[in-house]
Amino acid sequence: MISILFISEVPMTLFGVSGNYASALYISAIKANALDKVEAELLDLVEASKRSAQFSAFMKDLSVGAETRVNAIKEICAEAKFSAIVKNFFVLLAENGRLRHLDSIAKRFTELTMAHRGEVKATVTTVIPLPPEEEKDLKETLQDVIGQGKKVHLEQKFDPSILGGLVVQFGQKVFDMSIKTRAKQMERFLREPINFDI
Numbered sequence: 001m002i003s004i005l006f007i008s009e010v011p012m013t014l015f016g017v018s019g020n021y022a023s024a025l026y027i028s029a030i031k032a033n034a035l036d037k038v039e040a041e042l043l044d045l046v047e048a049s050k051r052s053a054q055f056s057a058f059m060k061d062l063s064v065g066a067e068t069r070v071n072a073i074k075e076i077c078a079e080a081k082f083s084a085i086v087k088n089f090f091v092l093l094a095e096n097g098r099l100r101h102l103d104s105i106a107k108r109f110t111e112l113t114m115a116h117r118g119e120v121k122a123t124v125t126t127v128i129p130l131p132p133e134e135e136k137d138l139k140e141t142l143q144d145v146i147g148q149g150k151k152v153h154l155e156q157k158f159d160p161s162i163l164g165g166l167v168v169q170f171g172q173k174v175f176d177m178s179i180k181t182r183a184k185q186m187e188r189f190l191r192e193p194i195n196f197d198i
Contacts, residue, residue: 025105073090120151162179
């Protein structure tokens with residue numbers, strides 16, 4: 001009964017350690033009507049861990065005792081003035097030795113919040129940033145593909161190895177229109193034996 005209730009309250013089912021913790025935090029945030037605040041605070045701590053090598057190492061170090069981890073997290077949460085939900089969540093992670101999963105938990109939590117808002121994340125990989133007009137056109141095209149009722153959230157990544165063109169990924173779909181892929185296809189085509197008897 002509890003598991004059915006749990007699954008019915010999240011917009012998508014997530015698995016694994018990160019998925020379970022993200023789902024639990026999502027349910028708490030929804031019940032407290034504090035989804036945006038919780039997401040912002042969670043992402044703030046993730047950013048802080050990326051900026052501080054010492055803090056990042058502390059979160060990953062399992063040799064640090066649970067009491068030390070919990071006290072440090074309580075101090076950080078008090079200083080950052082985090083909400084009770086986020087503070088309790090971070091303390092739970094510290095007690096269970098799960099702080100090292102914070103980054104992946106935050107990513108999974110963001111997936112839940114996007115699904116809650118009807119957003120679909122699309123990642124476009126290019127060699128250089130897309131000009132604003134091309135980004136707008138791509139967003140409109142993707143919006144047509146996913147249909148009404150959902151909103152495209154476009155994230156740009158850069159990868160010089162694709163040589164040009166772009167690779168678009170959303171959900172399970174990948175549209176690879178990179179020069180690198182086209183060059184490989186052309187190479188395969190040119191290596192095929194030619195039948196002159198036709």
